Amino acid sequence: MLDTIQRFFQQALAEPERSENPAPTLERATAALLCEVMRADYHTDDSQIEALRDLLMTHFKLSSEAVEELMELAREEVETSVDHYQFVSLIKQHYDYDQRRELVRMMWALANADANHNALEEHRIRRLAELLHVSHSDFIRTKLQVQGKAE
Template identity: 60%
Template structure:
């Protein structure tokens, strides 16, 4: 037991190189996106596929790596008491434009099943606030996603 605790602190407190930091940011980003997928308590295949495609595109990972990342992120999101650990990491390492892009990805996930649930919108609003995304950008990203869907004939 003491060895396990010591290993945890060595991993947690040890300085991280860039490769480890990127993986941690990937996991934090994926966990926040998983929070949107889980918000309405109904996870459909269209949402899972959209999440998979987003992660593959955003992080240039192959399908196996994305599946592993999604599993880890879902597990982290399920076990997390709150969003602070994920939001803190994103706030420390993402610039404002990256945070706005992340909020837009959240909207895309919320609309992936062709229906925006009030719980999904609430979750995105809460996460956008925690990411210090201005309300005007929160609304702008929502409208951009809606317009993209309308233009696609959805």
């Protein structure tokens, strides 16, 4: 019985909307983690919002209207969620290592968008990279790539 209850909660958290296509849920989870990085320093800059919009449009190949809706849904989910588990577990379940590393690179791009890099953003990215099982060397490598200090 305990297994049944545990399975129910894992499915409810991992797949909040039962659908044939998990992409919208994955898109929201990705956008939510990016919003977490943006909120890490308790200041959201217009340049970060624009960078988030560009990252989502490029990464998911969405229209500007779809990106606006995705950003709004992600903000709502981040504000109402208790922790990152639901987002991280879904991403780990459906993204391979290279996709998760690319997500960390996107986090760095977002953190650097406002030219006001701080320790809170770096800490949040480090923690999310650990939860996503992205190695520390790739965490540093993506940081340097975004900052233009490595290839």
